[in-house]
Each structure stands twice: as C-alpha cells, then as structure tokens.
Amino acid sequence: MNFPLPFGKMRFHVLTLFPDAFRIITQYSIIGRAVENGLVSVQAADIRQYTTDRHGTADDYQFGGGPGMVMKPEPVFAAVGAALDDVPGDDRERTPVVLTSPQGRLLDQKLVDELAAAPGMVIICGHYAGVDERIRTGLITHEISIGDYVLTGGELAAMVIIDAVSRFVPGVVGSEENVQEDSITSGLLQHPLYTRPAEFLGMETPDVLRSGNHAEIDRWRRHKSLERTLQFRPDLLETAPLTNSDRAYLASLGWDGGQNA
Numbered sequence: 001m002n003f004p005l006p007f008g009k010m011r012f013h014v015l016t017l018f019p020d021a022f023r024i025i026t027q028y029s030i031i032g033r034a035v036e037n038g039l040v041s042v043q044a045a046d047i048r049q050y051t052t053d054r055h056g057t058a059d060d061y062q063f064g065g066g067p068g069m070v071m072k073p074e075p076v077f078a079a080v081g082a083a084l085d086d087v088p089g090d091d092r093e094r095t096p097v098v099l100t101s102p103q104g105r106l107l108d109q110k111l112v113d114e115l116a117a118a119p120g121m122v123i124i125c126g127h128y129a130g131v132d133e134r135i136r137t138g139l140i141t142h143e144i145s146i147g148d149y150v151l152t153g154g155e156l157a158a159m160v161i162i163d164a165v166s167r168f169v170p171g172v173v174g175s176e177e178n179v180q181e182d183s184i185t186s187g188l189l190q191h192p193l194y195t196r197p198a199e200f201l202g203m204e205t206p207d208v209l210r211s212g213n214h215a216e217i218d219r220w221r222r223h224k225s226l227e228r229t230l231q232f233r234p235d236l237l238e239t240a241p242l243t244n245s246d247r248a249y250l251a252s253l254g255w256d257g258g259q260n261a
C-alpha cells in the first residue's frame with residue numbers, strides 16, 4: 001500500500017458494547033493530544049444502538065447448542081454501515097474493517113505499518129464466545145489478535161491497535177524519525193537508556209555515554225542492542241538488517257548465525 005498524500009486525519013470508528021471505555025485513549029496522553037489537535041479521531045459507537053428489539057439484544061444462543069453466546073450479525077452490519085457512511089467517499093474503499101479476536105492474525109509492526117497506510121479504519125470489538133460467522137465472511141477485511149491469550153472483550157485490543165497505528169500519523173509523536181528508529185522497527189531491541197544523575201544508589205552510568213565521543217557512543221549502543229536482542233529475542237536476528245561487523249560481534253558472543261533457531 002502507498003501512503004496517501006497529503007496526509008489527512010486518521011479516522012477510527014470503533015463499534016463496541018462499551019463506548020465509554022475509549023475515553024482512556026481519547027482523553028489522555030499522546031493519543032489524547034493527537035485527538036485534540038485534530039490529527040486523529042476516535043468515534044466509539046454503541047453496537048446496542050443498532051439493535052432493533054426493546055432490550056437491545058446484541059447476542060444470542062448458538063445454533064447447534066453449546067456454551068457461550070454469539071454476537072448477532074444484524075446490529076454489527078448496521079453499525080459498520082453507519083460508520084462507513086461517515087467516511088468520505090474516496091476513502092471508503094481503502095478503509096479496513098477490523099474484527100478483534102484471539103483467532104486473528106497476530107499484530108506486529110509490519111501489520112501496524114500496513115494499517116497506517118489506510119485513511120482510517122472501522123474496528124469491531126469482539127465479545128462473548130465470538131461473532132456470527134457471517135460477520136467474518138461478509139463484512140470484515142482483517143481479523144486481528146494482539147497476542148496468544150484471551151481477553152474478556154476486544155476493547156483493549158482495539159485500543160492497542162489505535163495506539164500503535166496512530167504513532168505513524170505525522171505529528172502524533174515528536175518527529176517521524178523517532179518512529180522509524182524505534183526498537184522493533186529497526187529490527188533489534190533498544191539499547192539501555194540513562195539520564196541524570198550519573199550515579200544513583202551506587203549504580204553508575206557507563207562512562208562512554210558521557211565521553212562526548214559519538215562514534216564510540218554509537219558503537220556501544222549498537223553492541224548493547226545486539227546483546228539484548230541475542231538474549232531476549234534471538235528470533236529477530238533472523239530478519240534484522242545486520243552488517244558484517246554486527247555479525248562478527250554477535251559471533252563473539254556465541255551466536256551461531258541462527259542455524260539452530
């Protein structure tokens with residue numbers, strides 16, 4: 001996907017049983033500021049508003065029997081239709097309709113990059129035992145999991161997606177360089193960070209960081225990134241862009257080039 005130019009506002013439409021929960025991201029911190037500055041919008045609609053019975057029933061028993069309720073298709077289709085109606089015509093085709101579920105594709109930085117190229121997205125927060133299959137087959141473009149564990153509902157997953165994608169909207173984080181140079185985006189874990197005081201509870205900061213020798217500082221940071229990645233996420237070394245000197249350093253630490261991974 002190409003980045004749309006010029007960059008417009010990134011619009012998130014969330015369909016949820018708990019719209020108030022989204023105040024957490026719209027009113028605080030970096031995403032809150034982005035919303036205030038008009039770089040990002042987060043509209044949380046209550047799926048129950050799109051139910052047609054008196055009780056606002058969004059779920060029902062499963063055909064075939066079994067424990068656990070299933071999200072009904074009609075209110076979800078109606079809610080997605082209303083959300084897409086709110087998307088400017090040109091952008092509608094390029095707006096992913098995401099379902100959060102533990103069955104989905106695992107969210108990683110690559111998927112975040114893909115989603116960040118869209119003008120916005122509609123996110124359906126899954127609930128109960130799951131959703132009626134026709135929501136999957138007839139409505140959504142992406143099914144996304146934020147990890148191999150089961151949450152009580154999709155709201156936190158939706159917030160994770162919104163947060164990770166919003167960082168790529170120009171102006172949301174300090175400078176774009178920051179985002180591109182981040183750990184994981186660079187393929188390696190981050191090196192250790194230190195700030196003042198230089199000595200704290202008997203623990204000192206490495207002299208090299210206060211040496212003023214930038215070539216040495218860069219080398220130290222690169223080595224620490226490589227050490228950490230080897231220790232905690234050796235799988236990342238398979239795909240990280242490594243120089244010959246990175247490889248030599250890793251070999252000196254006992255890395256076998258990933259042959260036994």
Ligand code: ADE
Pocket residue numbers: 100101102126144145146147148149150151152153154157
């Ligand atoms: N809903 C429940 N568990 C989830 C998960 N791990 N990711 C996304 N949505 C979920």
